[in-house]
Amino acid sequence: MSHSITLNVPILARVEGEGALELTIRNQAIESLRLRIYEPPRLFEKFLENRPYTDVMDMVARICGICPVAYQMSAAHAIENCFDINPGPWVREMRRLFYCGEWIESHSLHIHLLAAPDLFGCKSAAELARQCPQEVRRGLRLQAFGNELIKLFGARSVHPVGACVGGFYRAPGPDQASKLLKLAKERIRDCEDLIVWLAALPLPDNSHEFVCVSLYHPAEYPMNEGNIVSDHGLNIAGNQFDSCFKEYQVSYSNALHCKLQGRDYLVGPLARVNNCYGHLPAEIHLLLKRLGIRFPSKNMHQSILARAVEIYYCVLEAIRILSDYTLPESAFSTPVPRAGHGFGCTEAPRGMLWHHYEFDAAGTVRSARIIPPTSQNQARIEEDLRYSLLKLGLDKSPDELRAYSERIIRNYDPCISCSTHFLSLKVNRL
Structure with missing residues (x-):
């Protein structure tokens, strides 16, 4: 009888992108573990070279159909950083509202269509909908509300076109804002019920030590602004990223890896909640206390709860901003290009997103990262x-190892591309 077992698992749905996991087990120990991302490089940074700054916002939105707002906001901040533009308080608030829409849309999609089926032994969201029809409908309502917030400023929810350097091309009318405010208030109960539902589920505990990295702002939960911090003492400005973080290529993947001072780290909703828990509103603190949910947490299975917490936060933040909505004199500040470097770092739904651009005096992109x-x-x-x-336990069956590996990876909601297939698992037992 052969002492080697090779397991090939078909491509996995419910994670965006394509890749493979190769696991070699020898004498009940992991000899090698490789998360291979084999999609071809998309070369967006090279596409941006020699383009005018006015092209950047629409181009980077095409990097991801799930989180185009994040790419637009990081780009806007980087360009404005280079050109020394301060769009003012109205644009700052509306960008938070714009970002709230994307967090709600992306987190709702991940919880209900990608991650929750694992918690109920379902192979698809459609199968989950048969078991939990009201819960899935609730998730779709929240996702739809997020899309409406994006459309308020972006004119459409996929690859929005309303944002520009300096602000927005137009300001929504008061009637539009009032309609969204009403919808936001109707979603409060959905947010609370979602957290209650998830808190009752038996989440495994794989708690272990790791570094959490996010933006941190002294006065608010971070979206567009703040220093880069970690729960191990890091506190730097966005333009100091390269002094602490290093990207590197591994031989088996087309996705670059990145480490903080030689150590792997986590970005995303769990890292943000861990680092910025004190900036969440009292309503959320009280609900979590009543349910016995505690943060900070080093259990990655609680990422799904962190996403639900951020959905609730974004609905409350949308209500706050929309309640005081007024038309500005102008929805944007006119840019004056100049040569130099610009840095922008914002919090995408899946975590910190960093941009760096170099421009010439005419505002043409010389390089992008x-x-x-x-x-x-x-x-x-x-x-x-x-x-x-x-x-x-490495003595588990190949099917159990595969299923658990898939679930672990889904905790991170990796967005490898806009496709929906991700993982095949190959296990070699020697």
Whole structure:
């Protein structure tokens, strides 16, 4: 009888992108574990070179159909940083509202269509909808509300076209804002019920130590602004990213890895909630206390709860902003290009998104560098898999190892591309 077992698992749905996991087990120990991202490089940074700054916002929105707002906001901040533009308080508030829409849309999609089926032993969202029809309908209502917030400023929810350097091309009318305010208030109960539903589910505990990295703002929950911090003492400005974080290429993946001072780290909703819990509103603190949910948490399975917490936060933030909505004298500040470097760092739904651009005096892009959250999480995912599979037990069947590996990876909601297929698992037992 052969002492080697090779397991090939078909491509997995419910994670955006295509890749493979290769796991080699020898004498009940993990000899190698590789998360291979084999999609071809998309070369967006090269596409941006020699383009005028006015093209950047619409181009970077095409990087991701799930989180175009994040790419637009990081780009806007980087360009405005270079051109020394301060769009003012109205634009600042409306950008938060714009971002709230994307967080709600993306988190709702991930919870209900990608992650929750794992919690009920379902192979698809359609199968989950048969078991939990009201819960899935609730998730779709929340997702639809997020899309409406994006459309308020972007004119459409996919690849929005309303944002520009300096602000927005137009300001929504008061009637539009009032309509969204009414919808936001109607979603409060959905947010609370979602957290109650998830809190009652038996989430595994794979708690272990890791570094959480996010933006941090002294006066608000971070979206567009703040220093880059960690729960291990890091506190730097966005333009100091390269002094602490290093990207590198691994031989088996087309996705770059990134480490903080030689160590893997986590970005995303769990890292944000861990680092910025004190900036969440009292309503959320009281609900979590009543349910016995505690943050900070080093259990990645609680990422789904962190996403639900952020949905609730975004609905409350939308109500706050829309309640005081007024038309501005102008929806944008006119840019005056100049040569130099610009840095922008914002919080995409999946975590910190960093942009760096170099412009000439006419505002033409000379170079561009974009570091998305999924590439920052690649090394962390591999270490989580290594720890969690050992804790699960390497003597489990190939099917159990595959299913648990898929679930671990889905905790990170990796956005490898806009496709919906991700993981095949190959296990070699020697």
